[in-house]
Amino acid sequence: MWKMETVKLVRRKRWLAIIPAFLVASLLRIDSISAYEQLDVNVWDGIFGTFFHYVYFRFIILLLFVFLATDSISGDISSKWTYLTLSRCSNRSQWWLSKVASIYTAALIYSTVGVLIVFLVSLTQLPYGGTLSAFATNPPDLFKAIGTYVIPKNMNPFVLTGQLVLYTSFALGTFCLIPVFLSMIIPKTHIGPTVSLVWIFVSQFFQNNHVYMRLDIMPRLLYGAFFYPDALVSFSLNSSLIYLLIVAVGFSCAGIYLVRKADF
Amino acid sequence: MEEVLKLKSIKKAIGRKTILKKIDLTLEKGEILGIIGPNGAGKSTLLKIISGTMVPTAGSIEFSDRNGIIGIVPETPAILPSLDGFHNLQLLASIRGKIGKREIKEAMETVGLDPSNPKPVGSYSLGMKQRLMLAQSIMEKPRLLLLDEPTNGLDPLGIIDLRSLLFDLSNQGVAVIIASHLLREIEVMCHRVIIFNDGHIIREVNLRKGDQEFIEIGVSGPEDWDTLSRWVEANDGQIQKLPPKDIYKGILRTSLSIPQLLPHLTYLGVRVESIQPARANLEAAFLESAHLKEGAYR
Numbered sequence: 001m002w003k004m005e006t007v008k009l010v011r012r013k014r015w016l017a018i019i020p021a022f023l024v025a026s027l028l029r030i031d032s033i034s035a036y037e038q039l040d041v042n043v044w045d046g047i048f049g050t051f052f053h054y055v056y057f058r059f060i061i062l063l064l065f066v067f068l069a070t071d072s073i074s075g076d077i078s079s080k081w082t083y084l085t086l087s088r089c090s091n092r093s094q095w096w097l098s099k100v101a102s103i104y105t106a107a108l109i110y111s112t113v114g115v116l117i118v119f120l121v122s123l124t125q126l127p128y129g130g131t132l133s134a135f136a137t138n139p140p141d142l143f144k145a146i147g148t149y150v151i152p153k154n155m156n157p158f159v160l161t162g163q164l165v166l167y168t169s170f171a172l173g174t175f176c177l178i179p180v181f182l183s184m185i186i187p188k189t190h191i192g193p194t195v196s197l198v199w200i201f202v203s204q205f206f207q208n209n210h211v212y213m214r215l216d217i218m219p220r221l222l223y224g225a226f227f228y229p230d231a232l233v234s235f236s237l238n239s240s241l242i243y244l245l246i247v248a249v250g251f252s253c254a255g256i257y258l259v260r261k262a263d264f
Numbered sequence: 265m266e267e268v269l270k271l272k273s274i275k276k277a278i279g280r281k282t283i284l285k286k287i288d289l290t291l292e293k294g295e296i297l298g299i300i301g302p303n304g305a306g307k308s309t310l311l312k313i314i315s316g317t318m319v320p321t322a323g324s325i326e327f328s329d330r331n332g333i334i335g336i337v338p339e340t341p342a343i344l345p346s347l348d349g350f351h352n353l354q355l356l357a358s359i360r361g362k363i364g365k366r367e368i369k370e371a372m373e374t375v376g377l378d379p380s381n382p383k384p385v386g387s388y389s390l391g392m393k394q395r396l397m398l399a400q401s402i403m404e405k406p407r408l409l410l411l412d413e414p415t416n417g418l419d420p421l422g423i424i425d426l427r428s429l430l431f432d433l434s435n436q437g438v439a440v441i442i443a444s445h446l447l448r449e450i451e452v453m454c455h456r457v458i459i460f461n462d463g464h465i466i467r468e469v470n471l472r473k474g475d476q477e478f479i480e481i482g483v484s485g486p487e488d489w490d491t492l493s494r495w496v497e498a499n500d501g502q503i504q505k506l507p508p509k510d511i512y513k514g515i516l517r518t519s520l521s522i523p524q525l526l527p528h529l530t531y532l533g534v535r536v537e538s539i540q541p542a543r544a545n546l547e548a549a550f551l552e553s554a555h556l557k558e559g560a561y562r
Contacts, residue, residue, distance in 0.1 A: 004355045011346050080338040084400065087315045087334050088359040263278070263318040 005102035042129030046122025052224025070192025104173035274323035298450035301460030335401030341393035345386025371403035390417030480542035
């Protein structure tokens with residue numbers, strides 16, 4: 001069931017939108033750091049620069065995934081697919097948990113493909129390096145002043161990229177559970193993108209509010225948030241993982257409860 | 265006969281609106297049951313409740329075999345357009361994991377599709393998509409088949425194939441429920457028909473061939489009709505008047521054939537205007553059961 005749901009989610013033409021989206025995001029980011037000729041940057045700055053930047057992350061990476069994955073239930077209802085799958089499941093909880101698992105799997109595929117695209121684009125624009133650049137580990141004062149990521153010198157870029165993919169997949173999957181859950185209550189295909197877009201703008205609006213920022217899931221979705229030493233509100237990786245885990249378990253359980261009574 | 269399905273006092277309300285009002289229904293092994301009714305009568309809701317995609321507000325559904333498989337053909341074909349037909353079915357079959365490639369291929373061939381056709385189903389015609397839906401519904405050898413408007417998009421040959429497939433399945437003991445607007449198709453395919461309106465069953469028509477003949481007869485006037493009715497009553501027959509009121513036409517149920525009946529009518533002096541063999545006339549029963557509102561049947 002999980003495999004079937006994943007194939008159904010991923011094998012759609014709209015997933016081709018990943019290519020131009022990550023292409024544009026990476027080129028914009030590379031262009032902004034290439035403007036400074038004296039900077040010591042390499043291919044890894046293309047990846048971390050793109051994925052650690054909250055604007056690119058929220059408005060391109062997150063929103064695109066929401067567009068690709070959150071009609072998992074509402075799309076099934078409108079296409080009558082639930083008719084064929086629900087009657088084949090031994091129980092409704094199994095059906096919902098398969099949806100949850102397929103969203104996380106799709107997020108993993110999405111993040112991996114995204115990182116690969118950004119890496120390939122960066123290879124054509126920036127020099128390759130086996131280690132992190134000086135810009136990533138010790139950025140110039142000008143960049144420190146306007147706020148940039150600082151990665152510990154001893155970090156292996158391959159390991160860090162792996163962690164980035166895993167964390168981003170977990171964060172994207174967890175966030176998407178919320179609109180997918182809501183689409184069981186309001187089965188409209190636009191519910192996911194609308195909720196997410198409003199959420200992004202509300203988070204932007206309250207970005208200087210410490211209490212809101214601590215409670216909101218949005219800042220915790222960005223893996224780069226742990227590498228901004230001068231951020232207004234800082235979180236530890238562990239606290240964010242626990243936060244996301246609670247949200248994931250909470251919505252999975254709420255979904256099990258709701259799906260027992262829902263009509264499709 | 266063995267009962268496959270039993271619905272007891274099924275009720276479905278969405279918000280303040282009651283869609284189904286206390287539905288009681290049983291279905292026997294090998295029986296083909298038709299459901300007809302106007303739009304919004306609750307036909308699709310009933311099929312969704314039986315299939316498990318909707319939860320009834322009250323009542324119970326009993327299947328004779330707890331592990332019995334239900335096959336479903338939805339009103340519009342549900343497909344993954346980027347995959348070919350075989351892989352669409354393979355994905356669906358992977359949910360239960362009870363059948364392999366061989367059974368999937370057999371089901372596709374049964375409905376007239378080529379399992380090796382590599383074309384994505386997005387490029388299929390509506391009729392081919394409908395055949396694919398039929399294939400997915402029968403591939404796991406269901407004990408109960410639910411068909412919601414199964415003739416949608418099928419060409420005449422497709423409809424004939426569907427009919428023959430349903431009779432084959434019925435002979436193998438598969439119970440079938442068909443919801444359709446096409447009275448003629450329901451009449452030809454089904455053993456029994458329930459007429460649905462406003463959330464409840466308003467009439468049940470048995471279309472199984474019995475010992476008695478169904479004859480559609482029209483006579484000249486009210487006196488002829490009265491004479492005919494009295495004679496039918498005295499001879500253990502039944503006659504059902506068809507609308508409208510001022511036309512004296514009805515369905516006669518008798519043990520006599522038309523050649524045997526005609527001398528009796530001549531002897532009684534009944535002026536016969538038309539006479540022909542008929543099965544229980546579904547259209548007439550439907551019209552008689554429908555409510556006339558503002559000059560139109562609802």
